[in-house]
Amino acid sequence: MSQSYNRGLIEDYGRWKEFSAGMWAWIFHKFTGWMLIGYLFTHIAVLSTAIGAAQGETVEVFAEDLPNVEGTGLTEVDIYTATLGGLEGLFIVRLLEVGLLAVAVFHILNGLRLLMIDLGIGLEAQDKSFYASLILTGIITVASVPTFLKGVGF
Amino acid sequence: MAERYSSFAPGGTAWLLQRITAAFLVVVLAFHFFQLHFVNHAAEVTFMGTRARMENVGYFLTMVLFLIAGTFHGVNGVYNALVNQGLSGTPKKVVLAVLTIASVALIVQGIWVALAMAGMI
Ligand code: HEM
Ligand code: HEM
Numbered sequence: 001m002s003q004s005y006n007r008g009l010i011e012d013y014g015r016w017k018e019f020s021a022g023m024w025a026w027i028f029h030k031f032t033g034w035m036l037i038g039y040l041f042t043h044i045a046v047l048s049t050a051i052g053a054a055q056g057e058t059v060e061v062f063a064e065d066l067p068n069v070e071g072t073g074l075t076e077v078d079i080y081t082a083t084l085g086g087l088e089g090l091f092i093v094r095l096l097e098v099g100l101l102a103v104a105v106f107h108i109l110n111g112l113r114l115l116m117i118d119l120g121i122g123l124e125a126q127d128k129s130f131y132a133s134l135i136l137t138g139i140i141t142v143a144s145v146p147t148f149l150k151g152v153g154f
Numbered sequence: 155m156a157e158r159y160s161s162f163a164p165g166g167t168a169w170l171l172q173r174i175t176a177a178f179l180v181v182v183l184a185f186h187f188f189q190l191h192f193v194n195h196a197a198e199v200t201f202m203g204t205r206a207r208m209e210n211v212g213y214f215l216t217m218v219l220f221l222i223a224g225t226f227h228g229v230n231g232v233y234n235a236l237v238n239q240g241l242s243g244t245p246k247k248v249v250l251a252v253l254t255i256a257s258v259a260l261i262v263q264g265i266w267v268a269l270a271m272a273g274m275i
């Protein structure tokens with residue numbers, strides 16, 4: 001591995017037309033990684049309503065508006081249940097969740113691929129395993145749509 | 155090695171930790187999605203449900219480890235990507251400081267949240 005190779009400045013995204021499978025894999029991996037860390041910060045912010053809920057903070061909501069609340073009419077609900085239910089009741093949030101799953105699945109599969117490459121397994125089939133990651137991501141995402149969108153159109 | 159696209163200098167500590175946390179994340183992230191979409195539907199999550207899960211010590215510890223590994227992996231990834239893009243000198247130190255503070259804040263907040271969920275505070 002002492003041999004070096006001038007790959008040019010690959011960080012120059014303007015060269016996207018010349019990208020090979022490995023370069024696309026790298027770009028996608030970056031993109032999905034950044035999405036996931038962005039999501040994690042948002043996620044903890046939303047889940048933080050549990051602190052209020054633990055201290056007995058409640059709000060009044062219409063039970064019909066929230067998929068996770070039973071009954072009808074104006075109901076008193078803890079702030080965590082109301083926040084999560086309010087988000088899950090929105091079609092756009094469900095759609096974003098499908099997107100998040102796709103992003104996470106690709107990052108996991110491609111990440112596993114990178115780990116294997118690092119261990120020296122299957123070096124000859126790198127581009128094939130990248131396409132396999134893409135296709136598998138597509139299949140898993142499509143297969144999960146019914147579960148994710150249940151109650152908001154499915 | 156003809157082509158190698160990575161944001162990390164191979165063999166370094168950051169590189170190694172990125173891979174170790176990645177191996178752990180594969181398991182927990184898959185578990186997390188499975189748990190909150192197929193076992194318990196995301197749309198049916200309530201405070202009582204979360205509390206019931208978080209009261210289990212194993213689940214609680216898994217979530218806290220997930221939080222720490224995910225934060226480290228994500229932020230270390232961002233930092234290395236920036237260094238790889240040519241970040242150096244003072245901006246590099248500032249970025250490292252900001253990212254470190256953000257990570258610590260996220261982990262502290264996350265643990266506080268986890269304790270509240272489990273009913274321990
Ligand atoms: C981490 C350490 C890595 C090592 C040791 C490594 C090693 C290699 C080796 C030995 C080859 C064969 C080169 C040849 O003889 O022509 C190769 C090709 C390739 N690598 Fe890597 N690689 C690494 C990371 C990556 C990553 C992270 C990607 C993409 C995300 C990648 C994508 C590719 C692709 C697409 C090829 C085929 C290139 C071509 O021949 O057109 N590699 N790599
Ligand atoms: C749409 C997908 C997701 C849903 C519906 C979801 C939902 C939840 C819920 C309800 C909890 C509270 C624990 C429980 O009730 O069992 C939780 C905790 C957590 N989630 Fe997610 N999650 C999702 C995706 C993710 C992703 C992609 C990550 C990582 C980047 C993540 C990281 C975490 C962490 C670290 C905790 C623990 C929080 C703490 O300890 O304070 N989640 N999630």
Ligand code: HEM
Pocket residue numbers: 029030031032033034036037038040107108110111112114115159160161162172173176177179180181183224225227228229230231232234235
């Ligand atoms: C679930 C299993 C996961 C695996 C197997 C995995 C694997 C990897 C690997 C091997 C790298 C290094 C790529 C390189 O050499 O450039 C990486 C980069 C990265 N990961 Fe992950 N990861 C996982 C989950 C996550 C999560 C949950 C987050 C966010 C919270 C995340 C955020 C990132 C970021 C931001 C990068 C840097 C991307 C860049 O170069 O810009 N990853 N991941």
